[in-house]
Amino acid sequence: MNAIGKRTGLRARRSVRVASVASAALVAGLLSGSGSQADEQPPSAAELAYECLIPPAADADATAAPQKLATAVKVTTQLPRTAVTGKPIQAGPVQMEAVLPRAGLADLLPAGDELTSQATLGVEVRQNEDKANATWSSLDGRATMPMEGEHVVLPYNGDVPSVTVNSPGDIELLAGDLALTVTPSSGAPVTLTCSPGKDTDPLLARVAVPGGDETEPGGSPSSSAGPDEGSDESRDGVTVTPKDEPKADEVTCGPRPTGEPDVSQAPTPPFPPEITQADGFGGCAYAVGLATVRKQNGSMIINDPSRTPALMNISGGIKGANVADPDTGAFFWNRIDSIGELTLPDSDSTFLSFGFAPVSAKVAFDNGLVSISTGNTYYGEGAYAVVTFFQTIHIRSAKVNGVPLPLGANCRTEKPFRITLRGSFKDDGTGTYTNVLFGGLLTGKVDIPAFTGCGTGGENLNPLFTASISGPDNQIAMNQAPVCAPEYGFGCPPAMATLPPTKTP
Structure with a gap:
């Protein structure tokens, strides 16, 4: 919002x-x-x-x-x-x-x-x-x-x-x-x-x-086979399909997420704020992005829009915070909080490890509750947008020069790490991220922890992944599409997001 x-x-x-x-x-x-x-x-x-x-x-x-x-x-x-x-x-x-x-x-x-x-x-x-x-x-x-x-x-x-x-x-x-x-x-x-x-x-x-007995254009009898019988057609x-096909007013949003927004990464209010709870609205939106591994000087696509991307379910505007000027009583600082849930599909990526060895990997991202906060820090100025959540990276499989590595089933970062993304704003109100409803571009840098659980049969591959992936200043850019809000009948079905540019503001 x-x-x-x-x-x-x-x-x-x-x-x-x-x-x-x-x-x-x-x-x-x-x-x-x-x-x-x-x-x-x-x-x-x-x-x-x-x-x-x-x-x-x-x-x-x-x-x-x-x-x-x-x-x-x-x-x-x-x-x-x-x-x-x-x-x-x-x-x-x-x-x-x-x-x-x-x-x-x-x-x-x-x-x-x-x-x-x-x-x-x-x-x-x-x-x-x-x-x-x-x-x-x-x-x-x-x-x-x-x-x-x-x-x-x-x-x-x-x-x-x-x-x-x-x-x-x-x-x-x-x-x-x-x-x-x-x-x-x-x-x-x-x-x-x-x-x-x-x-x-x-x-x-x-x-x-x-x-009746239709014929295909050009005079050939149409096949009696149904869409899935004896046909190579796409x-x-x-x-x-009568009876089976969803109606126009049905949408694909899942249940509204529940939980308490994490506001620790939002600007700190100058005085204790007045907190307002609200029912808000339920909805869903696509969010796609790029994650750059600094050590590999390459990026992987997150929630690839060209495949089968996942929707983020949203509870929007469920909490607000306002601060009043102690002298005048006028409200001059505010924050609106929303939460989301996003179960990401696995991502496939290929890097030149250490600059010469081609490494391909299937990577899974386990996300915690997503908190989205927007607000102003002084009488409508100093606008901000902050999205924060914790994530664990699992490496499902990997190949070096086409040869599979024996990773085992639990190759992952040793602990969840925080991702904080911010939207930029200008004094005239323009910027990369508008609000929860319209979405936009959010960027940030993360510190990827060391890896653990990598390797089988007594072989320890933790140092390999820690040396080639872990470390600070890994750029994340996510582009959120506008929200579909079924209860209000707006914006549905949800529009697909576009990938962020490789160079972000």
Whole structure:
């Protein structure tokens, strides 16, 4: 949540609830499973009106309305005329163009900067009385922030996942929310969360799925086999299955974590604060990152977004602390606390150990409760974001020059170590991390302890891993995507986070 400089900030922020976090939209246009070119239509374009929210400044009043930008979005893709049941339907390459007012972004994106950008689009897939949500996060683009003019044009392109339906009936694809993360060459990433305008037609595409004894485009009878029977077709896309498929209003967040936030790494209040407990909100978000091993001069990917990343479950805004000026009674220092739980998948990495021996390893990270604190240290200034938790590193397996090392089952750091990450802020309210809801980039350095339990059959490999990994000043950079908060109906399904840059601010 935003850092708030008033006694009523925590309650006011809850009244605002959560900003719309876009996750959204599979786009339109599908190719039949046979890949027949005869059934293609000419490229189709959908022109949509969106309303985008600019991230609030870190020192903004909790009751201040966010700035909104009217945004025109055009989506172009190749559509099929018809599709058949039980066959993956694959769209051709998709292009998207977002046109935003330049004036609204001038304070966040420096003029003349090269911009790299990622878009997460979404769609509700409907067939008959059934529907499902799809998330599509593979649209990338580059542009330049114009020096003048009325608009910023952000182009995107990418591939989309396939769709499979198991019954006849027209398929409709309806546009949902939209998230744009724009990174200037000389500044911090900016995430815009967008919702379709009230008067916009959300229909992206309509594809016929005939009933009866369908034939595939081109005249070949469709296979009677189901999606998993006798077929080599890819099943990595979205499947719209009557009775079995999740409905659009279902999300993937797990149970809310419980526990007491660790505020030991947050700024110390000048006087004993007034503590406020709150129900807060439940949600989830993706957080991905890079961990650099200083001795190896290399990094490993944490929670790889290109594989099967884990979600962090969040209890947001459950505690607040405010300090009043003893002379005036005005609140001038505050802190908002949240907690999270993140069970990370194993990470694969390869280094040149000691500069010449190639070492590959599978590494597991066991995390304790994640504490997230944001606040201001003086009347809305001195904004900060601090995330802290304890972690133990387990090395599951390792190879040197392709030869497995006999590690055993308990090769790990000899004790849990603290990780503390901080988000940077500027006096004008901009920075790398906005709040728990919008997320952003957090960085820090950690001291990795010595290793223990490494080796079997009397062979002690602890000194090898301690010498090559353990030590101070190992850089950690984590990028948190905006939060999905199911109880408020905002930002779901959760948007995928992007990996931090290799060089962080």
